[in-house]
Amino acid sequence: MIIGSTKEDLSQEKRVSLTPEAAKNIIGLGLKICIEKNYASHIGIADKEYENVGVEIKNSSLDVLKQCNLLVKVNCPLDEEIDYLKEDITLIGMLNPSKNKNKLNQLTKKKINVFSLELLPRITRAQSMDVLSSQSNLAGYRSVIDSIYEFEKAIPMMMTAAGTVPAAKILVIGAGVAGLQAIATAKRLGAIVSATDVRSASKEQVESLGGKFLTVDQKEDMETSGGYAKELSEEYKKKQAEMMRDALKKNDIVICTALIPGKPAPRILNEELVKLMKPGSIIYDLATEQGGNSAFSEVGKINNINGVKIIGVKNLMNRLPLTASNLYAKNLFSFIRNLYSREKKVFNINLEDEIISKTLIKEV
Numbered sequence: 001m002i003i004g005s006t007k008e009d010l011s012q013e014k015r016v017s018l019t020p021e022a023a024k025n026i027i028g029l030g031l032k033i034c035i036e037k038n039y040a041s042h043i044g045i046a047d048k049e050y051e052n053v054g055v056e057i058k059n060s061s062l063d064v065l066k067q068c069n070l071l072v073k074v075n076c077p078l079d080e081e082i083d084y085l086k087e088d089i090t091l092i093g094m095l096n097p098s099k100n101k102n103k104l105n106q107l108t109k110k111k112i113n114v115f116s117l118e119l120l121p122r123i124t125r126a127q128s129m130d131v132l133s134s135q136s137n138l139a140g141y142r143s144v145i146d147s148i149y150e151f152e153k154a155i156p157m158m159m160t161a162a163g164t165v166p167a168a169k170i171l172v173i174g175a176g177v178a179g180l181q182a183i184a185t186a187k188r189l190g191a192i193v194s195a196t197d198v199r200s201a202s203k204e205q206v207e208s209l210g211g212k213f214l215t216v217d218q219k220e221d222m223e224t225s226g227g228y229a230k231e232l233s234e235e236y237k238k239k240q241a242e243m244m245r246d247a248l249k250k251n252d253i254v255i256c257t258a259l260i261p262g263k264p265a266p267r268i269l270n271e272e273l274v275k276l277m278k279p280g281s282i283i284y285d286l287a288t289e290q291g292g293n294s295a296f297s298e299v300g301k302i303n304n305i306n307g308v309k310i311i312g313v314k315n316l317m318n319r320l321p322l323t324a325s326n327l328y329a330k331n332l333f334s335f336i337r338n339l340y341s342r343e344k345k346v347f348n349i350n351l352e353d354e355i356i357s358k359t360l361i362k363e364v
Contacts, residue, residue, distance in 0.1 A: 001345060002032045003336070004068025006061035007039060008075055014321035015328060016040045017072040017093070022329035024053040030342055034068060036061045043322045070347060072332055076100045077107075087111045090347050092335060094118055094131055097361060098263075104361050113349055114361040117335065118261075121358045128334040129355070133177045134327035139286055139316050140181030140257065144170070146319075147253045147284040148189065150302070150309055156190020167192050171251040172211070173268055173293060174258035175202035178286055182255045183211045194247065197258075198236070214247060216240050241273065248276045256285040256293035264291035271295045279307025288312035335359075 003026060005017045016039060018026075023033050034056040037047060047057050058064045065071070065084045073093035077085070082103065085091070088111050095116040097104055107114050117131045127133075148155055151168065158165040170186045172179045175197035186193045187210045194212040195202075203213040216239040248254065248269075254277070259265050265287035274283065274295050285297035292312065296303045300314035317324040338355060341348040351357045 001069045001340070001347065002034060002067055003070045003072060004034050004064040005039065005072045006036050006064050006077075006081065008073070009078060010042060012315065013075055014043060014315075014318045015074045015325045016043065016045075016321075017074055017325075017329060017332055018050075018055075019326055019329040020045065020049045020053050020055075021326070022333045023050060023055050025333050026336060027054045029337060029340055030345070031336075031340065032056070034058050034064050036064050040325070043325060045322075070336070072336075074328065076103050079103075082106060082110075085110065085112060089113070090339075091115065092117065092332065095361070105363060108361060108363055113347070115335070115339075115356075115359045116361055117331065117359060119359045121354050123354065126355050129331050129338070131328060131331045134331055135317060135324060136177040136257075137181045138320050138324055138327070140178035140183075140255075141185050142316055142319055143178070143255050143257070143284050143286055143313075144182050144185040144189065146311070147255060147282050150284075150311060151253055151280075151282050153252075153280070155186075168253060169194070169251045170253045170255065171195065171214075171247055173197075173254065173256045174287075175199070175206050175213075176257060176259070178257040179255070180205055180209060182257065183209045186253075186255075187211065191253075194251070196240075196243070196247075198240075214243060216243055240268065241270070244269065244273050245276060248273055249278075251281070252278070253282045253284065254294075256283065256287055256297075258293050259287055259290055265293055267291070267293065267295070269294040274308060274310065275306055277308045281308045283308065283310045284313070285311065286313050286316070289314065 026033060036058050051057060062084055065081060070090040076095045090113040092115045095104060097116055104114060120126045120129055154165050155168045157167040168191050170191040170193050172182045172195040175195050183193050183195055194214055195206045196214040206213045258268060283294050285292050285294045287293045288297045288299050294310055296305050296310040297312040299312050301312050303310045339347050
């Protein structure tokens with residue numbers, strides 16, 4: 001059985017699905033791997049490094065697609081790749097079903113087994129495959145670094161002969177994986193950090209990292225059985241806005257990370273709330289590509305509203321492509337190890353396995 005991987009559209013995506021380390025581990029399962037020439041040269045990994053662990057280098061993406069039984073990608077395949085994919089092969093990637101409905105239906109009609117890793121269940125056995133967590137961790141870290149760069153002021157409190165420089169105040173909206181990493185990074189850099197989340201269970205996690213938890217009193221459970229946030233009621237939104245009015249006047253940087261799986265990002269900061277912030281403040285919206293948590297955020301743009309910079313994020317992982325690829329490749333290896341039957345030497349579509357059944361795309 002042969003696993004193949006082709007380049008992504010480098011104008012949009014710098015990550016790769018396979019690193020030499022992950023390829024070596026996959027080959028250790030008894031599988032073969034082929035990739036196209038100069039597969040990861042743009043992030044500093046030469047073809048020779050792959051060849052040294054037993055990967056076969058093909059001259060073109062078409063050569064890979066013709067030979068492989070399983071194709072691994074970061075994003076959904078390009079249209080020309082879909083045309084060349086054989087029936088009954090398997091495709092694994094972060095395929096964004098809500099955005100790529102037509103492509104995925106086209107793939108399933110070709111009898112291709114399609115697995116989208118964003119759909120992994122939140123169970124212990126799937127933790128090593130959790131692409132959302134691995135990539136969100138990096139996003140949370142990078143959001144703080146980028147925000148501080150744009151803030152153009154010192155972050156920690158400094159005692160100097162000329163006087164004291166007060167610590168910057170950072171508010172993190174959403175205490176999922178990205179939010180928690182943002183809190184931890186901001187604290188390490190000396191900021192005063194607060195955070196808010198609709199899930200009351202996140203309070204302990206925020207406080208364990210040294211952040212102050214801001215909450216809205218409510219009786220309703222705002223967490224799904226899968227551990228994600230629910231959509232908010234109108235009553236909750238009003239209470240949340242009141243809390244934000246007070247918090248935004250005090251904070252220098254706001255990092256937005258709130259997402260609802262399969263739905264547009266909740267709009268938490270409206271125009272009025274944004275304008276409450278002091279000139280020179282920063283709003284960094286990690287949710288921009290899903291609609292945005294903040295008013296005035298646009299994908300790939302920095303908008304200045306009354307002296308407040310609203311940063312709309314685009315392809316954030318392209319700023320950390322090597323680290324992001326290493327983590328993603330490890331996630332993929334764990335998924336492939338679970339999917340592949342070494343005894344039967346086949347990719348076993350066992351629908352009794354929750355990991356398999358939840359990630360398999362049947363029809364979008």
